[in-house]
Every structure is written in structure tokens, then in C-alpha cells.
Amino acid sequence: xxxxxxxxxxxxxxxxxxxxxxxxxxxxxxxxxxxxxxxxxxxxxxxxxxxxxxxxxxxxxxxxxxxxxxxxxxxxxxxxxxxxxxxxxxxxxxxxxxxxxxxxxxxxxxxxxxxxxxxxxxxxxxxxxxxxxxxxxxxxxxxxxxxxxxxxxxxxxxxxxxxxxxxxxxxxxxxxxxxxxxxxxxxxxxxxxxxxxxxxxxxxxxxxxxxxxxxxxxxxxxxxxxxxxxxxxxxxxxxxxxxxxxxxxxxxxxxxxxxxxxxxxxxxxxxxxxxxxxxxxxxxxxxxxxxxxxxxxxxxxxxxxxxxxxxxxxxxxxxxxxxxxxxxxxxxxxxxxxxxxxxxx
Amino acid sequence: xxxxxxxxxxxxxxxxxxxxxxxxxxxxxxxxxxxxxxxxxxxxxxxxxxxxxxxxxxxxxxxxxxxxxxxxxxxxxxxxxxxxxxxxxxxxxxxxxxxxxxxxxxxxxxxxxxxxxxxxxxxxxxxxxxxxxxxxxxxxxxxxxxxxxxxxxxxxxxxxxxxxxxxxxxxxxxxxxxxxxxxxxxxxxxxxxxxxxxxxxxxxxxxxxxxxxxxxxxxxxxxxxxxxxxxxxxxxxxxxxxxxxxxxxxxxxxxxxxxxxxxxxxxxxxxxxxxxxxxxxxxxxxxxxxxxxxxxxxxxxxxxxxxxxxxxxxxxxxxxxxxxxxxxxxxxxxxxxxxxxxxxxxxxxxxxxxxxxxxxxxxxxxxxxxxxxxxxxxxxxxxxxxxxxxxxxxxxxxxxxxxxxxxxxxxxxxxxxxxxxxxxxxxxxxxxxxxxxxxxxxxxxxxxxxxxxxxxxxxxxxxxxxxxxxxxxxxxxxxxxxxxxxxxxxxxxxxxxxxxxxxxxxxxxxxxxxxxxxxxxxxxxxxxxxxxxxxxxxxxxxxxxxxx
Numbered sequence: 001x002x003x004x005x006x007x008x009x010x011x012x013x014x015x016x017x018x019x020x021x022x023x024x025x026x027x028x029x030x031x032x033x034x035x036x037x038x039x040x041x042x043x044x045x046x047x048x049x050x051x052x053x054x055x056x057x058x059x060x061x062x063x064x065x066x067x068x069x070x071x072x073x074x075x076x077x078x079x080x081x082x083x084x085x086x087x088x089x090x091x092x093x094x095x096x097x098x099x100x101x102x103x104x105x106x107x108x109x110x111x112x113x114x115x116x117x118x119x120x121x122x123x124x125x126x127x128x129x130x131x132x133x134x135x136x137x138x139x140x141x142x143x144x145x146x147x148x149x150x151x152x153x154x155x156x157x158x159x160x161x162x163x164x165x166x167x168x169x170x171x172x173x174x175x176x177x178x179x180x181x182x183x184x185x186x187x188x189x190x191x192x193x194x195x196x197x198x199x200x201x202x203x204x205x206x207x208x209x210x211x212x213x214x215x216x217x218x219x220x221x222x223x224x225x226x227x228x229x230x231x232x233x234x235x236x237x238x239x240x241x242x243x244x245x246x247x248x249x250x251x252x253x254x255x256x257x258x259x260x261x262x263x264x265x266x267x268x269x270x271x272x273x274x275x276x277x278x279x280x281x282x283x284x285x286x287x288x289x290x291x292x293x294x295x296x297x298x299x300x301x302x303x304x305x306x307x308x309x310x311x312x313x314x315x316x317x318x319x320x321x322x323x324x325x326x327x328x329x330x331x332x333x334x335x336x337x338x339x340x341x342x343x344x345x
Numbered sequence: 346x347x348x349x350x351x352x353x354x355x356x357x358x359x360x361x362x363x364x365x366x367x368x369x370x371x372x373x374x375x376x377x378x379x380x381x382x383x384x385x386x387x388x389x390x391x392x393x394x395x396x397x398x399x400x401x402x403x404x405x406x407x408x409x410x411x412x413x414x415x416x417x418x419x420x421x422x423x424x425x426x427x428x429x430x431x432x433x434x435x436x437x438x439x440x441x442x443x444x445x446x447x448x449x450x451x452x453x454x455x456x457x458x459x460x461x462x463x464x465x466x467x468x469x470x471x472x473x474x475x476x477x478x479x480x481x482x483x484x485x486x487x488x489x490x491x492x493x494x495x496x497x498x499x500x501x502x503x504x505x506x507x508x509x510x511x512x513x514x515x516x517x518x519x520x521x522x523x524x525x526x527x528x529x530x531x532x533x534x535x536x537x538x539x540x541x542x543x544x545x546x547x548x549x550x551x552x553x554x555x556x557x558x559x560x561x562x563x564x565x566x567x568x569x570x571x572x573x574x575x576x577x578x579x580x581x582x583x584x585x586x587x588x589x590x591x592x593x594x595x596x597x598x599x600x601x602x603x604x605x606x607x608x609x610x611x612x613x614x615x616x617x618x619x620x621x622x623x624x625x626x627x628x629x630x631x632x633x634x635x636x637x638x639x640x641x642x643x644x645x646x647x648x649x650x651x652x653x654x655x656x657x658x659x660x661x662x663x664x665x666x667x668x669x670x671x672x673x674x675x676x677x678x679x680x681x682x683x684x685x686x687x688x689x690x691x692x693x694x695x696x697x698x699x700x701x702x703x704x705x706x707x708x709x710x711x712x713x714x715x716x717x718x719x720x721x722x723x724x725x726x727x728x729x730x731x732x733x734x735x736x737x738x739x740x741x742x743x744x745x746x747x748x749x750x751x752x753x754x755x756x757x758x759x760x761x762x763x764x765x766x767x768x769x770x771x772x773x774x775x776x777x778x779x780x781x782x783x784x785x786x787x788x789x790x791x792x793x794x795x796x797x798x799x800x801x802x803x804x805x806x807x808x809x810x811x812x813x814x815x816x817x818x819x820x821x822x823x824x825x826x827x828x829x830x831x832x833x834x835x836x837x838x839x840x841x842x843x844x845x846x847x848x849x850x851x852x853x854x855x856x857x858x859x860x861x862x863x864x865x866x867x868x869x870x871x872x873x874x875x876x877x878x879x880x881x882x883x884x885x886x887x888x889x890x891x892x893x
Contacts, residue, residue: 161722163388163544184544247810247860285818
């Protein structure tokens with residue numbers, strides 16, 4: 001038996017760092033260190049400097065978008081508000097549109113059309129608080145069949161649960177059965193909209209998603225009593241495209257509604273006067289508050305359309321609501337509808 | 346022909362092992378569970394049995410029967426599981442229970458133990474009796490009117506964590522994907538079908554972090570002790586264990602064939618000692634041991650059971666039972682005397698969803714499964730924190746009008762409630778129409794105005810959002826209209842709101858929409874709620890001049 005060696009690993013040769021490797025490493029470290037010191041400490045106007053003395057330089061800025069103008073040149077007749085009276089919803093709507101030169105004057109084949117109904121509350125249609133699904137059905141079919149639109153979208157941002165409001169107001173099923181597509185809001189659907197000239201909502205969160213590639217916009221509103229604004233008609237309907245804290249709007253409702261009239265320049269504004277909510281607006285809640293106004297309006301001048309609806313559908317004589325005069329000042333239309341309005345009975 | 350047959354039968358036998366069928370069953374029930382939570386939404390709930398797994402749960406049946414004395418709606422289905430357990434043992438635990446499947450899945454995915462470590466982990470542990478003690482405590486508490494089984498019932502935990510913890514996380518992830526996919530042409534509405542709550546902005550659930558944390562604790566602890574929850578904690582497993590200990594079929598060891606190699610313990614889910622005297626109450630009937638036995642010494646059988654090779658009762662000594670019993674008898678009054686759920690000191694913010702039964706009855710029924718909270722389309726229903734009802738009412742549904750309001754024509758929460766804490770009501774009954782006119786509408790509470798914070802009352806600023814949104818007809822919020830010169834010399838019309846309590850139904854839309862957001866100038870409290878005689882506000886309701 002051999003005696004164990006004192007140093008069992010004496011033949012072992014380790015591998016050591018060479019002088020060259022050590023220099024390379026030190027150079028690399030020095031270079032990285034110098035670069036780091038430059039990036040961190042160089043004055044902020046030097047190239048590549050990361051320095052930001054105020055802390056505002058690198059802050060991202062949300063650039064708001066602007067909506068295009070959706071209006072089309074009116075037909076030669078010079079009529080800017082058409083009123084259809086007598087008959088069922090379809091007949092009255094066709095009469096109103098015919099007075100304006102027909103739907104095909106406004107919507108060309110291949111257009112992508114957005115319809116904005118009023119779906120604000122979870123109410124059944126007979127209470128008059130939301131747009132009647134019958135007129136949605138009629139309009140979507142007219143757009144797809146007669147005007148040969150490529151796509152019809154229906155969108156709103158209700159006060160109550162969107163899914164419920166669309167379902168129980170009957171607007172969701174009506175739009176989808178007629179061939180339209182419903183857009184419900186979600187957290188990513190809103191972007192900041194810039195409206196030049198608007199006093200209170202110059203920059204405000206806007207339900208942008210359904211507007212992608214859209215080239216015609218039609219608002220379709222019920223005629224309703226409104227506690228503060230006196231009436232919720234065609235212009236007030238655009239409120240439903242905004243997000244954010246809308247509950248501040250009531251502090252100056254007339255300024256807001258007139259801002260809405262310049263926020264969007266719709267192709268057409270339609271007001272359905274078949275179920276006018278006369279009181280307890282804008283929520284209603286009892287069929288006895290609802291009156292058949294026997295009229296449907298279609299207009300390219302939203303101010304004149306609202307003015308006629310206020311006088312004839314809500315039957316309020318005397319002074320018109322303030323927002324209409326403010327809207328006229330902002331250039332979105334004229335209150336006086338004489339000579340520009342045609343009634344077909 | 347017979348040749349072909351003799352070729353395929355062994356192949357089929359090899360493939361269609363019981364363990365394979367078991368995995369298919371587990372996947373199916375897990376999928377059904379996720380589908381049920383997915384379908385629990387206003388646009389999908391077409392009368393589907395979305396709460397079926399809760400109604401099949403015999404622990405829910407037994408504890409609510411002990412608390413209330415009757416079987417609500419479909420809770421009798423629990424008997425099906427009990428019959429199955431009497432036949433085949435705790436098959437529920439390893440063939441049906443989605444929580445069990447999750448434990449097994451996580452344990453399997455992240456298991457890097459050696460075989461000998463596994464065998465050591467899967468031996469019976471004497472602390473496995475704890476789950477029977479938990480069961481006794483909870484059942485005694487139920488009997489005394491404090492239903493708390495929902496805190497640890499696996500099906501309830503699964504529903505609750507899925508509804509309030511995971512679904513908002515998944516939805517916001519899908520939303521972010523939608524932002525990208527829209528750029529490449531895949532419309533966001535196509536992704537809506539994947540979301541648990543499409544068509545609303547992201548939902549929030551107060552205190553859901555702790556719901557998720559406790560859930561994840563029990564899932565992750567599998568990395569330390571496999572099936573920790575199922576073996577040591579689960580009160581439903583304990584209840585089934587009591588029945589399973591007398592089951593007809595069971596694992597039987599053929600001692601003559603056994604070489605004592607202990608390989609049957611490698612994947613034993615229940616830690617039920619198949620290598621010696623099999624513990625019937627602990628066995629999940631997962632059939633892994635049969636697969637793993639190299640000698641074919643184990644079988645799942647009804648015939649020729651060796652009566653010496655079995656422990657056929659839960660491992661509970663008489664002292665354990667008595668101790669658990671004493672704990673249970675003390676627990677219920679201790680919770681009740683905490684003093685937040687009685688009629689003297691009830692919280693103003695304890696506002697229950699429409700259709701809820703009177704508070705003490707509510708606490709006898711609510712298992713905190715969060716089906717109502719999940720289905721609520723406005724997100725107003727929230728898990729209660731300790732503030733509203735103390736520990737006894739923790740995670741039961743309350744209305745939080747800071748977040749949203751109760752929609753007038755919605756009774757979805759009452760439709761999905763499996764136990765009748767929220768009794769099934771119709772919209773007609775909720776609104777007090779037709780045959781319910783005499784009784785009037787369901788009132789959740791009553792609104793009040795804080796005139797020191799209301800903009801027209803206190804600050805000369807026009808506003809009446811509350812009146813505008815008030816959904817009842819005629820409106821329960823009316824105004825004193827005044828014209829005044831404000832501090833800047835401008836003439837303003839101030840519509841100062843006041844509440845008509847006879848008309849108010851406590852839906853909370855005024856509070857949700859009030860622009861004084863952090864502490865609304867109009868707010869709803871529980872007094873005047875129609876479910877309770879002791880919390881009334883008005884002696885009689887004045888009727889409006891016009892019929893509603």
C-alpha cells in the first residue's frame with residue numbers, strides 16, 4: 001500500500017487571466033463609466049444628454065385629434081330642414097329626407113356611416129327616453145339598401161350600463177338585425193378631442209373608436225323635455241359621444257350644448273317626433289308623459305332643426321332655449337328656419 | 346375480424362385508463378366552470394345555469410338547510426354528489442372540483458421533486474384531521490345563523506376569486522391587446538367575446554386584492570405541500586370524506602401481490618396510504634396508484650375487498666370532535682356580538698341589492714360566492730369590507746354608490762343567487778307595478794342632500810344632475826328654484842334640490858352622478874329599506890297626485 005502524498009493536487013495547473021485580458025476589461029469598464037458620466041451629467045443641450053433640469057423635457061404630451069367635417073353641400077332646393085308628417089315612421093322619415101333631396105344625396109355608395117342614437121338610459125322604448133328602435137331599423141335598412149353604404153355603425157356612451165341600455169331600449173337588436181354594427185364603449189375607446197372655438201370642452205375625452213374610417217355621421221334623437229336645458233333634441237344628443245366627468249356640464253348647460261354644436265358637423269340631424277317626452281325629462285318613466293308629435297325632422301342645420309322641434313314637438317311657445325342663440329353665435333346654424341324649411345304631409 | 350378485435354382491445358385498454366378518463370373529466374368541469382363565470386354577464390345570461398356548480402355543492406345545501414330550515418330553489422342537487430360519494434368515494438375532489446384540478450395542475454407543473462421525495466410527501470399526515478374540525482365549526486355556526494362556509498368552500502372560493510380578482514385582470518389585458526390588434530386590422534369588437542364583462546369600462550372590486558391573495562396563497566402552497574388545501578383545509582372535502590368512508594367502491598390492496606415498494610405513493614393525491622391500510626375518507630379516487638403499481642396489487646373495486654386493509658372512518662378522536670364543537674358554539678355569538686349586523690347599530694352603508702331578504706336572514710344565506718357581484722352590469726355591487734358589517738358580513742354584496750348605481754330595470758343579481766340571500770324577483774316586483782302596487786317598489790335605502798356641499802345650496806353654482814338622472818316618475822328629487830345674484834354679480838338660476846322620501850327607491854344614481862365626487866352632496870343610506878320592518882323611515886308613504 002502506497003503512502004498518500006502530502007499535496008494530492010501538486011500537478012494541478014490553473015488558468016489565469018492574462019495581462020492583455022485584464023487591460024481589455026479595464027478599458028471597457030472605463031469607457032462605459034465615462035459614457036455613463038457624460039449621459040448623466042452633460043448639460044441638457046449637449047447631444048444625447050439625459051439631463052432634464054425642469055423634469056418637463058421628457059414628459060409625454062397627449063396630442064388631441066380633430067374631427068373632420070362630415071357635412072355635404074345641400075341639394076339645390078335650398079331647403080335645410082325637412083319635416084315629414086302623416087303615416088308610419090318609414091313614410092314620415094322618407095318624406096323628411098325627400099324634402100332635403102333624398103338620402104342618396106347625402107350618402108354615396110361605399111360610404112361608412114355612423115349613426116348616433118340616444119341610448120342614455122335603461123328604458124323601454126315606449127317611455128320616450130331613448131331613440132325609437134323602429135326608426136333605427138328603418139334608417140339602417142335605407143342606408144344599406146337604398147344608399148348602398150358599405151357599413152353602418154351605431155354607437156353611444158350611455159349613462160347606465162351600455163350593454164343593458166342597448167339591449168333593453170331595443171336599439172342594439174334593431175341595429176344588428178337590420179345589418180348595422182353596434183359599438184359599445186370600453187376603457188380604450190376614448191381619446192382627447194380638440195374642438196377649436198369651444199369654450200368649455202376645447203379638449204375633452206371623446207368616444208373615438210367607432211369613428212375610424214367613417215365619412216358620414218347621422219344623429220338621430222328623440223324629442224325630450226329636459227329639466228335644466230328645457231329640451232334635449234338633436235344637438236344635446238352629441239353629449240353621448242363624450243367621456244370623462246360629464247356631470248360637471250350642468251353647471252353651464254347652455255354653453256356646453258352650444259359647444260356640442262360645433263364639436264361635430266354631422267351630415268344629417270334627425271329628430272323623431274313620434275314619441276315626444278313632454279315632462280319628467282330626460283328620464284321620463286311613465287307612458288302618460290309621452291305624446292305622439294306626428295312628425296320626423298331631417299336637417300343639415302342643427303340649430304334650425306332644434307328650433308322647429310322645440311316649438312312644434314315640445315309645444316313650447318315663447319323664447320327658445322339659450323343654447324340655440326349661443327350656437328347661432330358660434331356659427332353652427334340659424335335659429336330662424338323660415339324659407340329654409342319644407343313640410344311634406 | 347376476431348384478430349382485429351384482439352389487436353385493438355389491449356390498445357384501447359392501455360389508452361382508456363381510468364386516469365385518462367379522469368383528466369378528461371377534470372378538464373371538462375374546469376372548462377364548464379370558466380364558461381359559467383364567462384356567461385354570468387348581462388348580455389349572455391339567457392337562463393343558463395351559471396350557478397350550477399354551487400347548487401351541486403352538498404356543503405352549500407347542508408349549511409343553508411341548517412341555517413334556514415329549508416332547501417332554496419335548486420340546492421337539492423347537492424344530493425347527487427352525496428349519492429356519487431356513497432358509490433365511489435371522494436370522486437368529486439379529483440374528477441369534478443375545479444379548485445382541486447387547479448391544485449393538481451399547479452403541483453404537477455412546478456414539481457421538481459425526486460421520486461423518493463414525492464413518496465415522503467404523499468404519506469398520510471396526522472394533521473389531516475384539521476379539515477373535519479373546520480367542518481364541525483362551520484356547520485355549528487350555520488346552525489346558529491352565521492353562515493361562514495363560503496370563506497373556505499372550494500367552489501365558492503373559485504367563483505369568488507374568478508369573479509372579482511381574475512376577470513378584471515384578464516379583461517384589462519384583453520383591452521390592451523385590443524389597442525394593438527386594432528392597428529393591424531383585427532377589430533376590438535371581435536375580442537369582446539373573450540372578455541368577462543364586455544361593453545363597460547374596467548370594473549373595480551373593493552378589497553379584491555385580499556380575495557386574490559388568499560386564493561393564490563392556497564394555490565401556491567402546493568409547491569411546498571401537494572394538495573395542501575384539499576388534504577388539510579377543505580370543509581367540503583371533509584364532508585364528502587365522512588360519506589366516502591362508507592363508500593361501496595374503494596381502492597383495495599391485494600396483500601399477496603404487494604412487495605411494499607411504496608411506488609403507489611409517488612402520485613397519491615389524497616395522501617391516503619394505499620401502501621398499507623387505505624384511508625377511505627382521505628382517498629380522492631384519482632386512480633394514480635393503480636397506474637403506478639408495478640405488481641398490479643391495487644384495484645378499484647366493489648368485490649373481494651380486504652376488510653383488514655382499510656381505515657373506514659375519518660381520523661377524528663372524540664376529543665377532537667368535542668374541542669371543535671366548543672369552538673363552533675363560541676364562534677357564532679362572538680361574531681354576532683361584534684355588533685355591526687343588528688338593527689340597533691347597523692351601518693348606514695350596508696345597502697343590500699334589490700330582492701335581498703331581511704339582514705339576519707341574509708346572513709343565514711349568503712355564501713359570498715360573488716355571482717351577484719359578477720353579473721352586476723353597472724359594477725355597483727361590491728364585496729363588503731370590514732367597515733360595513735364587520736367580519737361576519739365580510740365579502741357579502743353591498744351597493745357602493747361612489748362607483749355606480751342600481752339600474753332600475755335590472756334584477757340579474759336576484760337571478761343568479763344560488764341560496765336565496767337575494768330572492769328571485771321580477772322587474773315588475775322591483776318597480777312595484779301590477780300585482781305589487783299595493784306593496785310598492787323595492788327600496789334599497791333613502792337619499793339625503795348635504796346642503797353644505799351641494800353646489801346650488803352652498804356655492805351659488807347651478808347644477809341639478811341628481812334631479813335629471815332620478816329615474817322614478819314623478820321624480821323623487823324636486824327643486825326650489827331661485828334666481829340670485831352671485832358673488833361676481835351674475836344673475837344665476839339656482840335649482841336647489843330636495844328629496845321626496847316617499848318616492849325615493851334608493852337606487853343611488855344621484856349619488857353616483859353627483860359632481861361633488863369624493864363625498865357626494867346627495868347620498869343614500871340604508872334607512873327606509875323595504876326589506877326590513879325595523880329600518881323603516883316613514884310612518885306612511887304619501888301618494889302622488891298622478892298615478893304612477
